[in-house]
Every structure is written in C-alpha cells, then in structure tokens.
Amino acid sequence: QKEVEQDPGPLSVPEGAIVSLNCTYSNSAFQYFMWYRQYSRKGPELLMYTYSSGNKEDGRFTAQVDKSSKYISLFIRDSQPSDSATYLCAMSVEGTSGTYKYIFGTGTRLKVLA
Amino acid sequence: NAGVMQNPRHLVRRRGQEARLRCSPMKGHSHVYWYRQLPEEGLKFMVYLQKENIIDESGMPKERFSAEFPKEGPSILRIQQVVRGDSAAYFCASSVDRGATRNTIYFGEGSWLTVV
Numbered sequence: 001q002k003e004v005e006q007d008p009g010p011l012s013v014p015e016g017a018i019v020s021l022n023c024t025y026s027n028s029a030f031q032y033f034m035w036y037r038q039y040s041r042k043g044p045e046l047l048m049y050t051y052s053s054g055n056k057e058d059g060r061f062t063a064q065v066d067k068s069s070k071y072i073s074l075f076i077r078d079s080q081p082s083d084s085a086t087y088l089c090a091m092s093v094e095g096t097s098g099t100y101k102y103i104f105g106t107g108t109r110l111k112v113l114a
Numbered sequence: 115n116a117g118v119m120q121n122p123r124h125l126v127r128r129r130g131q132e133a134r135l136r137c138s139p140m141k142g143h144s145h146v147y148w149y150r151q152l153p154e155e156g157l158k159f160m161v162y163l164q165k166e167n168i169i170d171e172s173g174m175p176k177e178r179f180s181a182e183f184p185k186e187g188p189s190i191l192r193i194q195q196v197v198r199g200d201s202a203a204y205f206c207a208s209s210v211d212r213g214a215t216r217n218t219i220y221f222g223e224g225s226w227l228t229v230v
Contacts, residue, residue, distance in 0.1 A: 006156075008154075032218070034218060036221075041224075041226070042223060042224070043118075043120075043205055043221040043222050043223040043224050044157070044205070044221045045221070046218060046219075046220060046221075049218050088156065088157065092218075095170075099145075099162065099169050099170070100209070100219075101159075101162075101170070102147065102159065102207075102219055103159070104149075104156050104157040104159075105156060106155060106156035107156055
C-alpha cells in the first residue's frame, strides 16, 4: 500500500464549478500537509500548507485535513481555465535532528473548460 | 528572483555520457532535496542534503547516481553513464533550517534530461 494515495484523474469541470481534490494516507505520523500546483513543464508551486485538522482558506482555495480519517482535501471555488494543472498533495513528518521527510501523491490532473 | 534556481533547464545526453544537474537553493535555505518525475508519474524522492552532508539517500539508485552539496556553490546531482531510462524531469527543492516554514519545501523549475 502506498503511503499517500491520490486519484490521478483527469478531472474535467466547467468554468465556475467547485472542484474537490482528495488524498488519503496511511502513516498516522504525518504532521504537515501541503498542496502544490504544477503546470506542464514547470516546477510544483506551493499553494496551501496546513498542520492541524480543520479548514484553512486562502482566496478561492480551501484546504481541509481530517487526521482521524487520514484524509485531506483541496477545494477550488469558482474554478477558472487558468486553474488547469496537476495538483499534488504532500505530507511531511519530522525525522531525527529536526529533518523532515516529504511524501507526494501522484497528482490529479485538472482541466477547467471555458 | 530569489527562488530555487536549477540549471540547465534542458539537457540532452547520449547513452553512456554523464549528466550534471545543478541547484542553488533559495536564499537562507540550507536544506536541499532532489526528486525525479517520470512522465505521468508523481515525484519520487531521491536524496536530501545539507551543506557537506548527505542526510537521506534512500531514494537514490545504488549505481551511477551521486549528489553533493558543498560548502560553497550549488548542489550537484550527477548521473554517470546515462541510459534511456534516466530520461525524466529532475526537481530540486529547498527549505529553511528553522522557523515557521521549516517544514515546507519550495521547488525549482526543474531540469529535463533526455537521453538519446
């Protein structure tokens, strides 16, 4: 079983729709949760970063963490064609000597149709 | 631009040649991570370095691959005797040593290696 599972999509939605992207994980030691957006032939760009269970909002983006279910989500409101990209979830856990280990999902490809 | 800088952005090598990928972390960052991304696949961890130290190389292939982060200069990912299967995007990421964002990593734009 992979430590982080993410539906690869592709997911196609009409412009203006609410998008829900999800990841599940198996390692209860994960402490920090991130969402990255990656455009084609570009590097991943950090979108959201959360630590605790609950919601965190930033503009049209809301990140949700449910540690009891080992489930995280990213919601995009009023989706735009410019949101078309691959969205990667990532999780980290602190190791020895203050170092961190990061594990990524495989990414969900999103296409927002104009 | 104070972001993570990677070069070259694109590199073409013939089978058997060596590839050297360079990464300069964000200003103030002392931790460097290298990831490989194959087409239609996720990011696979390769190695984690601090200055002059390899912290975790559990994702590095045992042969032909090496990485360093010297006291001065960029981090280098070196692939010797490249094979077609090494064709991929290689991403470098960096993080700070301490502070509120110490547990978040920031990526460069990647180096695309093509082996012909």
